Amino acid sequence: MPASLALAALLAGTALEDAPKPRPALAERFAAQVSLSSAASPAERALYDEAVRLMLKGETGRALGERLLAAGVSVAVSFSDLEDKGGMAGFDAGAARVTLSRSVLSWKPASGSLRAAEVLAHELLGHVLSHAEAEAAGAGWEANALLSDEVNAYVVGWLVSLEAGWRFLDTGAETLLADRAAFERELHWKQPHYGALLEDGELADPLGALRARRADPRAVGGFVDSLSERLKFLESRPDVLASLVRRRSSPAGAAFAAELAARIERLRLLAPPLPGLQSLQPDGA
Ligand SMILES: [Zn+2]
Numbered sequence: 001m002p003a004s005l006a007l008a009a010l011l012a013g014t015a016l017e018d019a020p021k022p023r024p025a026l027a028e029r030f031a032a033q034v035s036l037s038s039a040a041s042p043a044e045r046a047l048y049d050e051a052v053r054l055m056l057k058g059e060t061g062r063a064l065g066e067r068l069l070a071a072g073v074s075v076a077v078s079f080s081d082l083e084d085k086g087g088m089a090g091f092d093a094g095a096a097r098v099t100l101s102r103s104v105l106s107w108k109p110a111s112g113s114l115r116a117a118e119v120l121a122h123e124l125l126g127h128v129l130s131h132a133e134a135e136a137a138g139a140g141w142e143a144n145a146l147l148s149d150e151v152n153a154y155v156v157g158w159l160v161s162l163e164a165g166w167r168f169l170d171t172g173a174e175t176l177l178a179d180r181a182a183f184e185r186e187l188h189w190k191q192p193h194y195g196a197l198l199e200d201g202e203l204a205d206p207l208g209a210l211r212a213r214r215a216d217p218r219a220v221g222g223f224v225d226s227l228s229e230r231l232k233f234l235e236s237r238p239d240v241l242a243s244l245v246r247r248r249s250s251p252a253g254a255a256f257a258a259e260l261a262a263r264i265e266r267l268r269l270l271a272p273p274l275p276g277l278q279s280l281q282p283d284g285a
Contacts, residue, residue, distance in 0.1 A: 026056055029069055037078035043105055044079045051116035058163025064125035071132035075124060086119040089127040096128045114166045121160035126153025137252045142244050147184055147197040152260045155267055162270045169271050177268055192222035196230035203248040206241060207234060
């Protein structure tokens with residue numbers, strides 16, 4: 001209703017029954033869709049609440065938080081004793097699970113909550129969101145097989161923590177900003193699951209790329225298992241392999257690549273100067 005009509009209705013004493021109700025705040029709508037397990041301890045709940053608040057504070061977290069809600073996915077979050085990672089995400093039809101490592105509970109509260117916000121953003125606004133959006137576009141499995149999905153999740157986490165007040169640049173972010181290809185090559189050997197992910201440039205020949213990685217001297221133990229499992233699956237599913245190859249030139253693939261590139265440029269803008277350069281800054285800068 002135009003303002004003049006609303007005023008006329010008010011002056012006439014008419015109830016404005018058709019006036020739209022104000023939209024609940026993002027945090028309130030977020031809590032209705034993303035919930036922490038009731039088994040969480042009071043300390044875990046306090047950390048989670050603060051992490052969510054910090055995550056939704058900055059521009060990146062707010063924009064992606066709105067997209068997560070718009071995607072309609074519901075998420076169950078819980079804490080666990082994860083050994084070698086800060087968090088993980090899993091998917092069932094229409095629902096997602098995010099697990100956070102309890103290790104961050106031992107951090108000093110101020111930095112611990114920023115770290116938890118980063119990990120939560122990585123899993124939730126990185127992996128869960130991209131999975132939900134790719135699935136809606138009919139390409140859920142493919143998106144999860146891509147290294148760019150992992151790179152995106154890292155960038156989202158770093159952006160969220162920098163926007164929330166974290167003042168340090170992760171060493172991985174340093175490498176990414178200096179040489180993205182080098183960061184991606186390193187990422188493959190960070191954990192077995194990453195070993196089986198495909199770089200965009202490897203999508204022309206996924207099987208060849210995975211076989212070459214399995215033949216690399218660094219491919220031992222869990223890396224061999226992960227690579228062999230992915231190869232076996234793709235060899236048995238020519239349909240999935242074909243859709244993976246098509247992903248490179250698909251509109252969804254191109255849109256994701258462009259969005260990630262823009263996000264990396266934002267990270268470059270927000271990145272604090274490296275410690276060696278900080279002493280060169282004039283006082284008060
Ligand atoms: Zn990840």
